[in-house]
Amino acid sequence: SRDREHTSLATTLSSMDGLIILDKNNRPIIQTAFRTLPPSYTLLHVDAFTSAREKNGLAIDPVLYVDSGENSVCCHRSAGGLHILCPVRGDVDPLFVFSFLDAVVQILQEYLGELSTASLKDNFDVVYQLLEEMLDEGYPLTTESNALRDIVLPPSLLNKILAATGVSGLSSAAPAPFSSPIPWRKAGLRYNNNEIYFDIVEELEATVNRSGNVVASNVWGKILCKSNLSGTPDLSFSLSNSKALRDYSFHPCVRLQKFLQTNQLSFVPPDGNFTLLTYQLPVPSPNPAAPPPLPINLKSSVSLHEHGGAFEITATARSSKMLEKVCIELRLGDSAMGADCAHTGSGGQSAGGGFGALSVNGGSVRWGYDPQTKTLKWEIPSLTSMTQHLKGTFTSSDKTPKPSRSFIVTFEIPQHSLSMAKIDQLRVSGESYKPYKGVRSSVEARIEYQMASKSLAAAIDWTRIYGSLGLGKETVASLQAFRKRHSEAQRVHSLYATQPTTVNIAHYRSVLKNQAVVDEAERILREFKPVSYDVNEHVKAIEAFEAKAVAKAEETSVKIDEELGNLQKTLANIEEARPFEDLTVEDVAQARPEIVKTVETMMKKGKFSVPGYKEKFGDLSMV
Secondary structure (H helix, E strand, O other): HHHHHHHHOOOOOOOOOOOEEEOOOOOOEEOOOOOOOHHHHHHHHHHHHHHHHHHHHHOOOOOEEEEEOOOOEEEEEEEEEEEEEEEEOOOOOOOHHHHHHHHHHHHHHHHOOOOOOOHHHHHHHHHHHHHHHHOOEEOOOOOOOHHHHOOOOOOOOOHHHHHHHHOOOOOOOOOOOOOOOOOOOOOOOOOOOOEEEEEEEEEEEEOOOOOOEEEEEEEEEEEEEEEOOOOOOOEEEEEEHHHHHHHEOOOOOOHHHHHHHHHEEEOOOOEEHHHHHHHHOOOOOOOOOOOOOOOOEEEEEEEEEEEEEEEEEEEEOOOOOOOOEEEEEEEEEOEEEEEEEEEEOOOOEEOOOOOOOEEEEOOEEEEEEEEEOOEEEEEEEEEEOOOOEEEEEEEEEOOOOOOOOOOEEEEEEEEOOOOOOOOOEEEEEEEOOOOEEEEEEEEEEEEEEEHHHHHHOOOOHHHHHHHHHHOOHHHHHHHHHHHHHHHHHHHHHHHOOOOOOOOOOOHHHHOOOHHHHHHHHHHHHHHOOOOOOOOHHHHHHHHHHHHHHHHEEEEEEHHHHHHHHHHHHHHHHHOOOOOOHHOHHHHHHHHHHHHHHEEEEHHHHOOHHHHHHHHHHHHHHHH
16 A cells, blocks of 8 residues: 555655765765666766765755756765765755755764764664665655654664674563654653753854945754653743744644744653754844844955965954854965964964964964865954954965955854743643753854955056056155055054953953052043044035135136147247248238338438438428
8 A cells, every 4th residue: 555655646746766875985885775776876876976076075066967867966965974865856846855864864863973984884784774764765754763763773782782692582672663642752751850951042144245234144043952851741831032033943743823823832842852943033124234233343454465465354242242162264265375373362462373372261262274175264262352363474376366255254152042032931731740941042153254355356566557657766666655554554444443442340340359440440431531523624624725726726727728828829920930031021011010100100200311311302300
């Protein structure tokens, strides 16, 4: 009957062909039976995965097309140095496949503890039984850990010794498979101490652009549980601030209808570890492009030159909570050869060279360069409002280095919740005991900080630019000095922008015995009033000065235009003039009529006389 059900289901829905588990060197360790497919089918998928890893490294697509003649793809997931491949043919939702792969990894971890090649080989029979029970004819069958434990016994040292010596009958009979009416919980569980633990884990992912603005921010949360409760208890509780959460996903044990009606979580918990629910916290800001500030503030400055570059990074916690396990990564490019750094705390302490030992809040700040991944890592065990500073250089085999365009920052905030979600009073029915309830919360963050474009500009050949412009030595020297001052001003501005602007008086009261000194410092700070500076008045004065300067410049321009016009006329006259000896009286009279009038007037007044004129013509002045 089960074969008929699978046959009818296969006519409408494609299935997974099987599972293949590879070691870190891409060599097969174990696989399920591919009964209807040739042996070459699995080898083609292994070869496709191996080729993709050799070509792309860690940046491999989760779904790979395989040219097997069957129109198939290979979905894969990695865990513990192992690679789990799932060949699929036909129209199958990849999310369905990856959800099953996650369940496989979770079950293997529960059975084997640490997932590795050695643990798989040591428990080969157990792993093979689990794979056969979880995947039946290409469809997930039994994926609940508690149900599987009734069928496949977990490995233990005692079982191995008894099996090796051939001794049997010393242990009590195993319960019949599927004897419990609840699939996710065994029947007849007993514990000396009844307790249940809840972990509220929220994951923050964000992207900060080159201008320092948060352009994307998402928070996913989940409630992890560890249940050690006797019998079959029925639990219920309310989740505070649940109205702010979206996109719930519940474990099958949760009664969904009751949650929708009363907003209470009611369930019979599985035994052991399980995920009760997952959710998403939407951005609370009315403008999604302007979400609230992130818990960490990062400033960076990167300058490139031939065969290397220099960088500075400052990190400060914005949150009142201490950030732990802070790690800042920067890929220096495939041509990177090494890096040298020095880090400094806000208290003036410094350490440099390799993995330094600057002590901060009981831990040691470390930096290191990984030659395999070409990545610089800066690790800060705990980060508060006290600024941490890293400055260094790196070398490159290429003339123009190409580091990554962004920093990757990861950190944790213990005992903190971004959604402010809390578990209210836990109520138990069906059992007479009152269990111990433990609740803790934490935030895990991964933020991408994109660097400013000026920090990633290709190395500029300034000498070539100066030469092409034909600039003089003094001009070139002035430009070089200006560039140096500008770079230094940028560095200082970046450094001081992250400095705290307040003093934690409470901290100094807790560490200093002389409280009078703290009182005096607090009084001075309280009475301190910074000198105000009216920028608007200064801007108005500059604008008035600029207006006068523009008016003067326009007036001067008009005068210059007039002088140029007169000069142009003079030049034209000079160009058109003939030699003086070639001029006639008519030419002079035509060019300067006033000369003719003046001569005539003078002659009438007798001012001009020609020898022999009076003797021959008489005195004209008497006329």
